[in-house]
Amino acid sequence: MATVLLRLILLAVGLGIVEIGLGSALVEGSLAGWALVLFVGLPLVVAGSAGFMVPLLGGPQTKGRSTDA
16 A cells, blocks of 8 residues: 555656656747656656556566466
């Protein structure tokens, strides 16, 4: 349960930082806004979502056994 909460927190913080950074980056053309988005926000989004995607796309966790009927 703690790992799910950690992934959700990473995802929420990353999305928040991306939203904050894109506001200043697109409106004002701020390099600091783009740096915030690219170097802080997006890695947090990837780290948060990878925790959910790897188990879904990783396939079965059984070794040495066939799952055929």
